[in-house]
C-alpha cells in the first residue's frame with residue numbers, strides 16, 4: 572500500500588528523512604508492506620539549490636497544496652517555529668491526516684491544545700524527534716513505563732551546551748572559544764540564545780513533564796538558568812572537588828500531586844551516569860518504582876538521528892494509527908517549588924582556605940567536601956560541596972560563610 576506524505580520543511584531534518592526513506596525503502600516494504608512516498612514538500616524558497624532532491628517531489632510555497640490534497644495521507648512538519656506550523660498541524664488534524672513533528676518549541680507551548688485536537692479527531696500526533704532527537708524516549712515513557720510509576724526524570728537534552736561545557740573542561744577553552752567551536756562544527760546556531768539560555772532544554776522538560784506527570788507549564792513558570800555566565804575558572808573550581816558542570820533539566824515528584832521542574836547548570840558527581848555524557852550527546856535518567864534508575868543515552872540531534880525518529884513515528888502512525896494516538900495523561904499534577912538541594916559554593920577569600928572556627932559545628936556538618944582553588948583573576952577561592960539542605964539552612968550557612976568571604980558562584984548539585 573502506498574502512503575503519500577506531505578512534508579513541511581526540507582532543511583536538515585527534511586532532507587535527512589528523504590535520504591533514509593530512500594535507503595530503507597525495501598526494508599520498510601518487506602516489514603510493513605508500505606511504500607512511503609513524499610509527494611509534496613513546502614519550503615520558503617523554490618529556487619534554492621537542493622542537491623540530490625528527487626524531481627518526483629513537488630515543491631510548493633502554498634500549504635494548501637499539502638493540506639487540501641486528498642491524496643496526501645500523512646503530514647510531516649519539520650519546518651520549525653510556532654506560528655504557521657501550528658496552523659498547518661491544526662488543519663491537517665481537522666482533515667484527519669496523522670501528523671508527525673520534530674518541533675519542540677511548538678509541542679512545548681501548544682502541545683496540550685494540539686494533542687487535544689488530535690484526540691478529538693482520533694488521529695495520531697507524534698513528536699518523538701522533539702525530545703533528544705535520536706533517543707526513543709517518548710515512546711519508551713509512554714509505552715514501556717505504562718506499568719511503572721516514574722518519580723523523577725533528569726538529563727542532558729541540549730547537545731550544544733553539553734558540547735561547550737565539555738570543551739571548556741577538557742580543553743581549557745573559554746566560553747567564547749567553546750561557542751565559536753560549536754558554531755564552526757554546526758552544533759550551535761549563529762544566534763545561540765535558545766540553547767545557551769536554557770530555553771531549548773526547558774521546552775523538552777515541559778514536554779516530558781506533560782507526558783509523564785500531566786503538568787501544564789510554560790517557560791515563564793519554571794526556573795531556567797543558562798550557561799552564559801559560566802567561566803572556565805568556575806569549571807576548574809568545581810573540578811577541584813571532582814565534579815563537572817552540565818546543563819541539566821530535572822523533574823522531581825515532590826508530593827502525591829506536585830512536581831518541581833528546574834533547568835540549570837548543575838554539578839554532576841563522578842558516580843552519576845550523567846558524568847559519562849560528553850560533547851554533543853544527550854542522556855535521560857529515569858527513576859521509577861519498579862526499574863529503579865535507567866539511563867537512555869544517544870545522539871540528541873543531527874539529520875539522520877532526528878529523521879530516524881520521524882520515520883519511526885511515520886511507521887507507527889501508518890501501521891497502527893489507533894495505538895499511536897496519545898491521550899493526555901489523566902493525572903494532572905501542579906508545579907511545586909524545589910525541595911531541599913545540595914549546593915556547590917565558590918567563595919572568594921583572603922582569610923583562610925578552609926572553614927574552621929568561624930562556622931558552628933552544626934553548620935559545618937552540612938559541608939561534605941572543601942578545597943582551595945587558585946583563580947587567575949580573582950585569587951584564592953574556597954570551593955564547598957554541601958549536603959542536601961532546606962532553604963533556611965542554606966541561608967543560615969551561607970550567611971555564616973560569607974562573613975569574611977564573598978560568594979563568587981552557586982550551583983546546585985545533582986543528586987545521583
Ligand SMILES: NC(=O)c1ccc[n+]([C@@H]2O[C@H](COP(=O)([O-])OP(=O)(O)OC[C@H]3O[C@@H](n4cnc5c(N)ncnc54)[C@H](OP(=O)(O)O)[C@@H]3O)[C@@H](O)[C@H]2O)c1
Nearest residue numbers: 580581582583584614615616649650651673674872873877
Ligand atoms: N536539526 C536537528 O538536528 C533537529 C533535531 C531535533 C529537532 N529538530 C527540529 O526540527 C525542525 C526542523 O529543523 P531543521 O534543523 O531541519 O531546520 P532547517 O534546516 O532550518 O530547515 C527548515 C526548513 O523548513 C522550511 N521552512 C521554514 N519556515 C518555513 C515557512 N514559514 N514556510 C515554508 N517553509 C518553511 C525551510 O525552507 P527553505 O529550505 O526554503 O529555507 C527549510 O527547508 C525544527 O522544529 C527543529 O527544532 C531539529
